[in-house]
Amino acid sequence: MEIWAIANQKGGVGKTTTTAALGALLAEEGMRVLLVDLDPHASLSGYFSLEDLSGMGSVYELFREHNPPTIASLARNTGHRGLWLLPAAAPMATLDRQLATRKGTGRILANALTMLDNVYDYVLLDCPPTLGLLMINALAAAQRLLMPTQTETLALDGLERMQRSMQMIERSMGRVLPHWIVPTMYDAGTLNNRISLMTLRERYGHAVTRQVIAADPQICEAAEHGQPLTCWPAAQQSTDSYRALLRELLAAGRQVNEVSA
Numbered sequence: 308m309e310i311w312a313i314a315n316q317k318g319g320v321g322k323t324t325t326t327a328a329l330g331a332l333l334a335e336e337g338m339r340v341l342l343v344d345l346d347p348h349a350s351l352s353g354y355f356s357l358e359d360l361s362g363m364g365s366v367y368e369l370f371r372e373h374n375p376p377t378i379a380s381l382a383r384n385t386g387h388r389g390l391w392l393l394p395a396a397a398p399m400a401t402l403d404r405q406l407a408t409r410k411g412t413g414r415i416l417a418n419a420l421t422m423l424d425n426v427y428d429y430v431l432l433d434c435p436p437t438l439g440l441l442m443i444n445a446l447a448a449a450q451r452l453l454m455p456t457q458t459e460t461l462a463l464d465g466l467e468r469m470q471r472s473m474q475m476i477e478r479s480m481g482r483v484l485p486h487w488i489v490p491t492m493y494d495a496g497t498l499n500n501r502i503s504l505m506t507l508r509e510r511y512g513h514a515v516t517r518q519v520i521a522a523d524p525q526i527c528e529a530a531e532h533g534q535p536l537t538c539w540p541a542a543q544q545s546t547d548s549y550r551a552l553l554r555e556l557l558a559a560g561r562q563v564n565e566v567s568a
């Protein structure tokens with residue numbers, strides 16, 4: 308089982324979209340995929356109409372001090388073959404405050420996921436745009452980190468913050484987290500976008516994926532209809548881009564595995 312975190316402290320950069328798209332593509336290839344919605348705003352859960360209004364069937368429950376349920380018991384089928392979701396709920400926004408004095412809370416998710424090795428092939432963690440307990444849990448559990456980044460000046464500053472958070476967590480875990488920056492919402496007709504993409508490649512080199520995700524209003528349409536891109540023919544071009552991105556990430560991941568073997 309491979310665990311990927313999709314994170315960036317900047318909001319609205321395509322984290323949830325990328326999680327849903329890559330998850331659907333992996334499932335289409337016959338993989339068993341669990342999406343975990345770590346954002347109290349529950350956008351990913353909303354995408355699949357699986358919001359957990361009570362909080363009783365959500366990630367929130369994993370953080371219960373006594374007898375937390377297993378992830379397998381909380382995961383819901385999305386209605387798409389091979390694709391499950393562990394929903395988010397609003398009370399998750401209170402976890403940082405509630406658990407401030409409890410020790411060992413950074414690895415709760417990592418520990419809960421260790422029991423799922425034979426259940427899923429991939430687990431994708433959709434992070435909130437804030438550095439708090441939930442993102443720390445995601446980075447501690449993940450073997451790979453994807454950082455979707457809008458190709459515009461402000462988003463590059465957000466990425467700097469995310470890089471610092473990642474390095475801080477790498478130091479505290481004593482391990483390197485292989486990571487990739489995924490340029491999203493790219494508009495080749497906009498000068499600022501072209502310059503930002505060049506800046507990204509100059510600053511971060513091979514960590515930036517070759518495949519870029521273009522701005523495409525059909526991505527919003529698919530989300531509004533609760534459909535993964537793979538089920539939304541009008542978004543074919545973006546689906547193909549995400550498919551090429553997945554190929555690239557899987558090949559890069561294999562290289563990482565070979566080097567560390």
Ligand SMILES: Nc1ncnc2c1ncn2[C@@H]1O[C@H](COP(=O)(O)OP(=O)(O)OP(=O)(O)O)[C@@H](O)[C@H]1O
Nearest residue numbers: 318319320321322323324436492521522523526527
């Ligand atoms: N390539 C794209 N082209 C056009 N719109 C996009 C693209 N990717 C995402 N969007 C839209 O941009 C908005 C933000 O995307 P998304 O929710 O994936 O970002 P996010 O990083 O998860 O945001 P948040 O930080 O709020 O969780 C959504 O309305 C989504 O449909």
Ligand SMILES: [Mg+2]
Nearest residue numbers: 322323346350
């Ligand atoms: Mg999101």
